Amino acid sequence: MKKENITLKDIAKVAGVSTATASLALAGDPRVNFKTKKLVEEVAQRLQYVPNEIGRSLRAKKAETVALIFPNTPHNAFTHPYFVQLLEGISEVLVQNSFQLLLSTTPSEADEAAAYDKILRNRRADGIILWPASIKDSNIPKIIESGFPVVYLGKWHHDDIVTIQRDDFGGAYEATEQLIRNGRTRIVHLTGPLDYQVSIDRVEGYKQALQDNKILFDPALLVEADFSREMADAAVQKLHEESVRYDAIFAANDRMAIGAMRGLRALGLSVPQDVAVIGCDNIETGELIEPALTSIHQPMREIGRLAAERIVAMLTGQDITDKQTMVSSSLVVRESCGTLKN
Amino acid sequence: MKKENITLKDIAKVAGVSTATASLALAGDPRVNFKTKKLVEEVAQRLQYVPNEIGRSLRAKKAETVALIFPNTPHNAFTHPYFVQLLEGISEVLVQNSFQLLLSTTPSEADEAAAYDKILRNRRADGIILWPASIKDSNIPKIIESGFPVVYLGKWHHDDIVTIQRDDFGGAYEATEQLIRNGRTRIVHLTGPLDYQVSIDRVEGYKQALQDNKILFDPALLVEADFSREMADAAVQKLHEESVRYDAIFAANDRMAIGAMRGLRALGLSVPQDVAVIGCDNIETGELIEPALTSIHQPMREIGRLAAERIVAMLTGQDITDKQTMVSSSLVVRESCGTLKN
DNA sequence: ATGAAAGCGCTAACAG
DNA sequence: CTGTTAGCGCTTTCAT
Numbered sequence: 056m057k058k059e060n061i062t063l064k065d066i067a068k069v070a071g072v073s074t075a076t077a078s079l080a081l082a083g084d085p086r087v088n089f090k091t092k093k094l095v096e097e098v099a100q101r102l103q104y105v106p107n108e109i110g111r112s113l114r115a116k117k118a119e120t121v122a123l124i125f126p127n128t129p130h131n132a133f134t135h136p137y138f139v140q141l142l143e144g145i146s147e148v149l150v151q152n153s154f155q156l157l158l159s160t161t162p163s164e165a166d167e168a169a170a171y172d173k174i175l176r177n178r179r180a181d182g183i184i185l186w187p188a189s190i191k192d193s194n195i196p197k198i199i200e201s202g203f204p205v206v207y208l209g210k211w212h213h214d215d216i217v218t219i220q221r222d223d224f225g226g227a228y229e230a231t232e233q234l235i236r237n238g239r240t241r242i243v244h245l246t247g248p249l250d251y252q253v254s255i256d257r258v259e260g261y262k263q264a265l266q267d268n269k270i271l272f273d274p275a276l277l278v279e280a281d282f283s284r285e286m287a288d289a290a291v292q293k294l295h296e297e298s299v300r301y302d303a304i305f306a307a308n309d310r311m312a313i314g315a316m317r318g319l320r321a322l323g324l325s326v327p328q329d330v331a332v333i334g335c336d337n338i339e340t341g342e343l344i345e346p347a348l349t350s351i352h353q354p355m356r357e358i359g360r361l362a363a364e365r366i367v368a369m370l371t372g373q374d375i376t377d378k379q380t381m382v383s384s385s386l387v388v389r390e391s392c393g394t395l396k397n
Numbered sequence: 398m399k400k401e402n403i404t405l406k407d408i409a410k411v412a413g414v415s416t417a418t419a420s421l422a423l424a425g426d427p428r429v430n431f432k433t434k435k436l437v438e439e440v441a442q443r444l445q446y447v448p449n450e451i452g453r454s455l456r457a458k459k460a461e462t463v464a465l466i467f468p469n470t471p472h473n474a475f476t477h478p479y480f481v482q483l484l485e486g487i488s489e490v491l492v493q494n495s496f497q498l499l500l501s502t503t504p505s506e507a508d509e510a511a512a513y514d515k516i517l518r519n520r521r522a523d524g525i526i527l528w529p530a531s532i533k534d535s536n537i538p539k540i541i542e543s544g545f546p547v548v549y550l551g552k553w554h555h556d557d558i559v560t561i562q563r564d565d566f567g568g569a570y571e572a573t574e575q576l577i578r579n580g581r582t583r584i585v586h587l588t589g590p591l592d593y594q595v596s597i598d599r600v601e602g603y604k605q606a607l608q609d610n611k612i613l614f615d616p617a618l619l620v621e622a623d624f625s626r627e628m629a630d631a632a633v634q635k636l637h638e639e640s641v642r643y644d645a646i647f648a649a650n651d652r653m654a655i656g657a658m659r660g661l662r663a664l665g666l667s668v669p670q671d672v673a674v675i676g677c678d679n680i681e682t683g684e685l686i687e688p689a690l691t692s693i694h695q696p697m698r699e700i701g702r703l704a705a706e707r708i709v710a711m712l713t714g715q716d717i718t719d720k721q722t723m724v725s726s727s728l729v730v731r732e733s734c735g736t737l738k739n
Numbered sequence: 740a741t742g743a744a745a746g747c748g749c750t751a752a753c754a755g
Numbered sequence: 756c757t758g759t760t761a762g763c764g765c766t767t768t769c770a771t
Contacts, residue, residue, distance in 0.1 A: 402748095404747095404748055404749085405748065405749065405750095406748075406749095416748090416749080416750090417750075417751080420749070420750060420751090421750090421751095424750085448748085448749075449747090449748050449749070450749095451747085451748075451749090452747070452748030452749040452750090453748075453749055453750080454749090455747090455748080455749075456748080456749045456750050456751085457749085457750075
């Protein structure tokens with residue numbers, strides 16, 4: 056049932072030319088006679104010839120493939136609500152440019168190094184889009200310094216690296232300021248794990264907004280969590296037990312914001328009257344719950360698109376003028392933050 | 398900066414053996430002397446040799462790669478809330494078995510055929526996991542009948558095809574029956590597009606449940622929609638304008654269920670008192686809204702895992718005993734369907 | 740304008 | 756036990 060694959064040799068034989076000529080003809084090389092070209096094309100068409108990309112890759116030393124590498128940690132990747140959108144943006148651009156997309160998860164921390172290395176050098180992919188997890192990941196410098204074409208989704212302390220980064224600092228700043236503008240002064244910040252750059256940047260933005268508004272930063276209001284609903288809920292409980300007073304929560308993602316809202320409700324506190332809440336990610340759920348959640352919208356699809364465009368540019372030898380690209384986020388104001396409708 | 402890739406030839410030269418011996422040594426072939434084996438391994442290690450998979454693939458005529466093909470229609474794939482979970486299940490198994498995952502979207506309907514064909518025959522992937530969109534898609538029979546190793550996610554009318562299917566009929570039956578058990582008799586079914594197999598199966602399950610409970614099927618209660626919240630909302634409006642009376646809605650996905658609930662609220666109707674609602678997919682949002690949504694849980698991750706296991710089995714020459722696998726769904730009962738707590 | 744031949748990196752059949 | 760050789764399918768000089 057399974058058809059034998061027909062090769063260039065086959066169509067050359069049928070067309071009565073050499074494989075070299077056939078190859079040139081199909082590549083549209085001007086040196087080849089128009090008539091032979093037509094003939095070869097006709098035969099290829101008739102035999103439904105599809106070039107074997109593997110052979111082509113071996114010869115060309117490139118695979119026309121981009122790998123998306125991401126560590127599949129519990130806080131990252133698949134569980135991230137916006138992973139799909141990133142993927143969609145990347146896919147969209149790669150398809151347009153006839154690149155393939157190879158998905159590479161690194162299963163366990165243990166063989167991450169090996170996994171990276173393999174992808175780097177086994178030539179299955181010509182370039183990499185790298186979604187970092189923790190900044191502690193020691194493999195990342197290795198990849199980046201290997202000189203392999205890579206687009207890094209995040210901040211990296213080296214100007215030579217092509218990066219696409221979100222303005223997490225700015226987003227956090229804006230969210231915090233929104234709460235302050237609404238009259239809140241004791242603002243809890245539920246962070247993600249603090250070995251993530253995104254978490255650090257948000258804390259900075261939060262602190263800066265406080266400072267610019269002459270509010271003293273209170274360490275008791277900074278709570279490290281893990282992006283999960285459960286932990287946010289628990290954090291609210293804990294704050295209650297410790298009798299910490301606060302009138303707002305800025306959570307590092309919507310899941311935690313929602314978890315916190317549930318925790319608050321369980322304590323008999325109302326949102327936004329008693330405690331105003333803002334999250335990050337602007338997931339669909341936030342729009343549907345009561346009260347609707349104010350959130351920082353992250354343009355993940357746009358980031359995916361930009362990342363793919365950059366890597367394609369690098370692989371096709373174009374110049375990257377601006378290596379660092381900053382994508383700004385925007386605050387979507389809904390009921391939960393206590394802003395009065397105007 | 399970018400290192401020249403070292404090849405098998407290089408390590409053979411350094412180790413002072415032939416490439417053949419080097420190859421065998423690294424493959425752990427018992428014929429090669431223990432000492433030479435150690436030597437070669439040491440050199441490979443030292444030079445950080447990573448085999449070029451492209452060369453290997455060309456030789457072996459396989460790529461150790463599985464492609465996931467899905468048409469990126471508005472109702473499918475990226476917008477589907479459960480796409481990520483499918484992906485996760487697939488990825489998990491493929492990683493375990495050292496297969497790569499190639500993601501193939503078909504951009505526009507126009508060149509779908511070409512896209513499929515290319516993937517089928519350019520040998521970048523050894524096997525395919527196929528997520529169908531419409532059953533009208535004429536490319537699907539072609540792929541399947543080409544004899545290329547494929548796992549089809551859905552129902553296919555041919556016993557030779559390896560499929561993983563959800564029990565959409567059973568799920569719809571169970572949901573409908575639950576509503577009937579709760580005393581509802583005029584049950585609206587908001588379907589997905591009726592050229593999707595899933596939609597058809599659900600309609601069948603719905604009808605069967607009605608019939609088994611001696612409720613006459615009323616065509617006015619069967620409303621074709623498009624999986625979107627907006628259309629569900631509009632459908633509820635339309636039913637109102639046409640003065641259609643009903644006491645329950647079974648929606649073909651949670652998005653529509655949620656849209657319908659919003660529409661009902663706008664009409665001043667309460668859920669579940671006036672109208673009981675059940676959705677499909679059991680998305681996270683359903684758990685968080687008020688009233689919490691009863692929904693059919695779809696084990697997409699499990700499906701992904703099974704699909705990947707099957708395709709790996711096929712590619713490694715194992716026997717597939719049961720070609721058709723049916724995965725059952727389960728009803729997650731929450732408030733919206735009006736079931737009394739016990 | 741076309742063909743012959745080399746070679747990308749790898750593995751496997753066959754010698755020795 | 757190891758080396759020689761051929762060839763996977765393709766592109767690309769280099770001759771003709």
